[in-house]
Amino acid sequence: MAFIKIENLFKRFGRTVAVNHIYLEVKKGEILTLLGPSGCGKTTTLRCIAGLEKPDEGDVLIDGQPMFSQGFVPPSQRGIGMVFQNYAVWPHLRVFDNVAYGLKLQKLPREEIKERVKTILAAVGLEGLEGRYPGQLSGGQQQRVSLARALVRNPKVLLLDEPLSNLDAKLREKMRFEIKSIVRRMNITSVYVTHDQAEAMVLSDRIAVMDAGNIVQVGAPEEIYKRPANRFVADFVGTTNFIAGEVSDILKEGNRVYVRTEFGQRMLCKVFDSTMAVTGQKVHVSIRPEDIEIAEDTAPKGDNLFRGRIEHRAYLGNFLYFFVNVDHTLIRVQTAYDVPQREGDELFLFLDPEKCVALL
């Protein structure tokens, strides 16, 4: 059941179209991530949900209630909590007063406010810091205050706008899991905005990938990674190789085609979009570095075996990257850290046909 419904949302700033007639549904209790590069319209979409931005066309429905079309519902009346990119923790108020702000506006009894603030601060790991001013807290702690403030009123919807982008790498990773487990426990429908694909993967039930104001794909993290809808998604989510070519043969069984690659050899791959299965269609074949194997055999036979020379070798601790030159196309290969090959060595690559995806 859709709890948040975005219908035909359109917003422009001057001549730039920020959000281009998008449709999106968020299910009750789900964490949905809007993922995309800066300027793709993800933050604008989130701010329309919050009511901090008014769309030029379209509507947002929260729990069946239209937020724009039947009179503008201001942010304060939407039953939302929001975590801002720069925390937006009020520097002139103590931690307690920051978190209690919304409860005080609801004119709740003092005792109840105290109790609820205490509980939520414990949940985000800030016990005992009620009396501090934000200036006396670290970035991570301020982020937790912001989260506690957004959650304390038990909002119907939690909106998070790149909440971790100002934290350092270690803390960011830790906070991903914390945010996920807190939100899960409280079972709040959440919309999360980020440009960090790893963050999106860890946190989300579903991801909506945005590009230039459009939603290009919506799906579970695994689906997005394994079956990217187009080149943009394949490139933006994870690391991949693109091999240019054109469709030369179409196989009867399943959705498989042969592609004549830029380096002149045939390559077997999958197509998820049947309209692409046309001879002569120009495509880009995407294959992830971890899906490429180094063939042990000195002169193996079969499909998708290519001979190449190791141009660069990059050691990353738990694995290796080889950049292999196959007839002037560089292919990135991820292998175990202890393989014997060196720069300049010749080898055979096996690009698993099940994992080669032809994309437009």
Place this chain on the structure above:
Amino acid sequence: MSRGHLLLSALLWAVVALFVIYPLSFLMVESFKIAGTSRYGLQNYIDFFKDTYYLKTFANTLLLGFLVLATTTLFGLPLAYILARYRLKGKVLFTALILLPIVLPAYAGAFALIVLFGKMGTINLLLLDWGVVSKPVNFIFGLHGLVFIQSLHLLPFIVLSLSAGFTNIDPSLEEAAEVEGARGFKRFLTVSLPLCSPNYLAGAVIVFLWPFTDWLTPLIFGLQDFLPSTAYINIAYHFTDMHRKYMGIVSVVISSIVCVGIFLASKYWVERRKYTALSKGTTLEGRIIEPSIVIRVASYAYMFFIGLLVLLIPIVLGLSAFSRRWVLQPIPSYWTLDNFRLIFLETPMLLKNSFLFSVVALIFGVCFGLPSAYLITRTKVPGKEALDFVITLMLAFPGIAVGVSYLLAFWEGIPLATHWIIMPLSLFVRRLPYFLRMAHASYLQLDVSLEEASEVSGAGKLRTFFNISLPLLLKGVFVGLVMFFIMAFQEISTAIFLYRGGWETLPIGIYLNWHRGMEFGIAGAMAFLMIVIIFILLIIVARIGGGILGAAWGSSGGRY
């Protein structure tokens, strides 16, 4: 720390010692002298606090400060919010317009208002003609008039500092309040206003302390029971009665102590409350809201109202500048250029002196301000904080204190007051912090690595300064120059004590012409001329960099 830096520091300290510390301590010492004897003691101060007249004067001055502050805040707060938050056409022009009262000498405005609102002024004459009143209404003579004119003069300080404060608030801080359920006025009270409080305080101190400085405006309105006015009368007219002279000096010292005390207290409070920068990457213009039609109309109406008040003064001065014998008429009937002929042809000395003194003061200001800014921002010379502190304190010292102390120290002490150089010198010391603060602000914006790159490439410190720093600082420095010039050009509270025959400046000319009682046309023409000159300079400043202006009024806080 190099020997060059130490030498520079010593040089700057020598200047400060001779032209700031020496005269002010001379003033202090003088205040302990007991008339008719050669002894020193606390007698003058005891007399001051025992005498109900002086106590009343002191209380009046405080009261005036509160009233002016309350009035400017009441009228300035909505204006600052309108200017900072709403997307309105013509905002920039309007901002330039409301700067006008700061740069206009307050007393020039007072003269204009008397012509307009006085007992036989335009409004009263019209009211009498129409039969609305049977005898003239007292619109301005008295405390209410004083509050009105001083509030009009000081309104820009409050508006500028508050709107800088509103602009500096990170938009998400207000948005978070809206998400949390605080709408409109509630959000304004709980989030926007408290976050502005450091900025407000910086402006409020200037406003509150103004009555401790301005001795002339009360006198024009026929009031004298204010600390600086009493001090002026005691010192300027009672050189024969030594006790009264010393009481005047005591008044000046007490004014100074109050000013410096309040200034330091507010500075301490602001430092303590300065909200550390938490956010990055926010828009420079702050939050801008698209106003609804009701708010738009109300905003324009309010801006029009304030604009009208501000423009009244130049309009009245303009009318009188081009006329003669504007007496008992709602508007003048005899138009002439004679006033300007008098100024340009018969007494060109006033104009010449004004420019000469201001330019010389400016040269002093640059020669002192640039090296000081460099020393304070870029070196680790011991005592640089103290130097900064002493210079900044001059923001608080009343002009009358500088004037009187110069008169005493360089007349009875070092005999410098016999040479005209004392005029630009006093202007320079009076406005000491202005140029320094601009240079300082520009220096802080200049990335130190740009200078380091020059030094690594083989340039010495001096060469680096002239080749790299100065060109990059030029914009800020230039705005500083112009603002300094404007402030020096309209200075009177210091100069009036020091001028001798032949050293009169335009502001002194205005005062003298008014003082003689019948030459309002000439005074008006002089004031009008000043407005034209200053307005041209202001437009230049606004063109080059309005943003730097904020630093000048002490309202620049960190973003938070």
